[in-house]
Amino acid sequence: MNEGDYQLWPFVKLDNGKFSIPDFYLKNIYDSILKDGKLDQVFYDEPPMSFDGFLQYMKSPLNHVVFVINKEKNEFVFVAWLNGRQRTFAYSHFTSIGNKTYRTFIGKMVLKYWNEIIDIQIVGITPETYTAANKVAAKIGYKALGTVPKICFMRKENKFVGGVISYFERGGT
Secondary structure: OOOHEEEEEOOOOOOOOOOOHHHHHHHHHHHHHHHHHHHHHHHOOOOOHHHHHHHHHHHOOOOOEEEEEEOOOOOOEEEEEEEEEOOOOOEEEEOOOOOOOOOOHHHHHHHHHHHHHHOOEEEEHHHHHHHHHHHEEEHHHOOOOEEEEEEEEEOOEEEEEEEEEEEEOOOOO
């Protein structure tokens, strides 16, 4: 598989009030993320999220969501979004969808897309215990600045852990 086998699919509200990805597909995405145990990882500080909660979250105008599909297999493999937008930056979030579907160039595709459509810095706060996610972030171009002690509340474990603060510099792919 190479980059040409994948395509970005921005999740936006259309003029007719519907969204660019029907709820049926979002249900399949939710089920996959839930089954793989990633829902609690991505939303580590939130109460358990139902499908309705996930749908509401994805459709919030405060989230700017993009999916990546494998064109050959016709399946969703990645979701990323920006939120918490401030004047000069926004927070980024991401997760793979499905088993062993992630490739480094997928994350780079998303960052390139964001780099082209927004004029702000992209910031991530990742629990220090999520070593794999922090490694992925570094591989796709995020620069880690350091760890803030006890900034991430891990709801499932009912404890606070340090958060690795990283950023993707606009213009730096």
